[in-house]
Amino acid sequence: MTQDEAKAAVARRAVEFVEDGMRVGLGTGTTATMFIRALAERKPKIRCVASSDASFNLGAELGLDMMTLNELPEIDVYIDGADEVGPGLALIKGGGGALLREKIVASAAKRFVVVVDSSKVVECLGKFPLPIEVIKMALPLVLPKLEALGLEPKQRRAKSGDGPYLTDEGNFIVDCFVGKIADPVMVAAEVRAIVGVVEHGLFLGMAQVALVAGEDGVTEWLG
Numbered sequence: 001m002t003q004d005e006a007k008a009a010v011a012r013r014a015v016e017f018v019e020d021g022m023r024v025g026l027g028t029g030t031t032a033t034m035f036i037r038a039l040a041e042r043k044p045k046i047r048c049v050a051s052s053d054a055s056f057n058l059g060a061e062l063g064l065d066m067m068t069l070n071e072l073p074e075i076d077v078y079i080d081g082a083d084e085v086g087p088g089l090a091l092i093k094g095g096g097g098a099l100l101r102e103k104i105v106a107s108a109a110k111r112f113v114v115v116v117d118s119s120k121v122v123e124c125l126g127k128f129p130l131p132i133e134v135i136k137m138a139l140p141l142v143l144p145k146l147e148a149l150g151l152e153p154k155q156r157r158a159k160s161g162d163g164p165y166l167t168d169e170g171n172f173i174v175d176c177f178v179g180k181i182a183d184p185v186m187v188a189a190e191v192r193a194i195v196g197v198v199e200h201g202l203f204l205g206m207a208q209v210a211l212v213a214g215e216d217g218v219t220e221w222l223g
């Protein structure tokens with residue numbers, strides 16, 4: 001099974017978590033995009049909120065009833081990918097730069113189902129660089145503080161190579177090349193304490209279910 005086939009398999013399985021009448025959070029990234037497409041094919045009677053402009057626009061284009069959190073502040077299920085899934089369904093997210101809105105939508109959901117291929121499952125978080133969203137003017141203050149924590153920060157550039165990467169909220173992303181995050185709770189607290197950090201990509205105690213696709217098909221893990 002290729003990685004894309006695995007992503008497509010979990011995306012299809014995740015559709016089973018959605019029932020007519022539900023308020024559904026749509027995630028961001030390639031796996032979430034496959035989920036949105038699979039969901040829309042069923043023409044469900046649901047209302048949706050998205051964690052990025054890209055997913056909002058895709059949902060609208062495919063005929064889903066897209067709303068804002070203002071209109072739909074409570075969500076039954078949020079379905080999204082992740083960059084790493086560690087013990088206890090601790091996650092690193094934000095590879096696609098949407099971590100702030102993703103965390104906001106996840107926090108509004110009764111149930112967060114994370115959908116990944118098995119290459120994302122790790123014993124210790126941190127091989128994937130930890131993304132941190134930073135207010136633009138605070139960058140010169142935040143970078144040395146992240147360095148002092150040993151997090152090896154590097155500002156993300158736009159994919160076009162043209163200038164810095166900007167989030168949907170107009171902030172910078174700093175990727176931290178940590179290697180191993182032995183104590184994610186402590187790192188989350190240290191990073192959050194830095195003035196100018198808007199949010200970090202550690203999602204701890206947020207996901208209740210993981211759908212993991214590997215050679216044996218899709219397995220369901222509970223957090």
Ligand code: 5RP
Nearest residue numbers: 029030031081094095096098
């Ligand atoms: C975007 C995210 C994505 O969920 C994460 O990067 C996984 O993406 P993909 O499904 O493309 O591998 O956190 O900010």
